[in-house]
Amino acid sequence: MSDAPNTWELRYREGQTGWQREDVSRALLTWLADGTLQPCRILVPGAGRSHEPLHLAQAGFQVTTLDIAPTAVAHQRAALAARGGIALEGDVLSFPAGQPFDAIYEQTCLCALPPVQRAAYAGQLHSWLRPGGVLAALFLQTGREGGPPFHCPVPDMQTLLPQAAWRWPDRSWPEVRHQDGLFEIPLALTRR
Secondary structure, eight states: OHHHHHHHHHHHHTTOOTOOSSSOOOHHHHHHTTTSSOOOOEEETTTOSSHHHHHHHHHOOOOEESSSSSHHHHHHHHHGGGGTTTEOOOOOOTTOSSEEEEEEESSHHHHOOGGGGGHHHHHHHHHHEEEEEEEEEEEEOOOOOOOOOOSOOHHHHHHHHHHEEOOOOOOOOEEEOOSSHHHHHHEEEEEO
């Protein structure tokens, strides 16, 4: 990922962030309402300039974001400053675990990574999360080759995040549709 910092920083500086939502994801609102996610220490990797970290902080979570692009990190630092949140700059493929988190909100980081980097990222997710912690993930469905964003079919995700390491839910939550025809499948996994 040696060119990744420059690539993502350029996208933010040039406003090439078509993936960015104008508001908080409906899936996150559902997980908060049904108690899947409750106030705790939570990590949002690849947070970009998303609205979810601030929403989580306002809901009582101790939020830490991680992003490789300095512009995105600066945005989250400013947004979270009054709420005590932490915005870190670093590569999700090599950032050290430190004290494990209680939950991870995975919205757009996985689909931004080329498939050859997914196994390394899956290892990071496992190391960042305490046993029994929740990985609230939105798996993007593009139905096409290439990216980013890259297609994250659920069968591939079940191989990437196997039952030996993760407890998969019996159900999924309602799909989150995008204006461009893409959609996300929200699933909350528990780390074994």
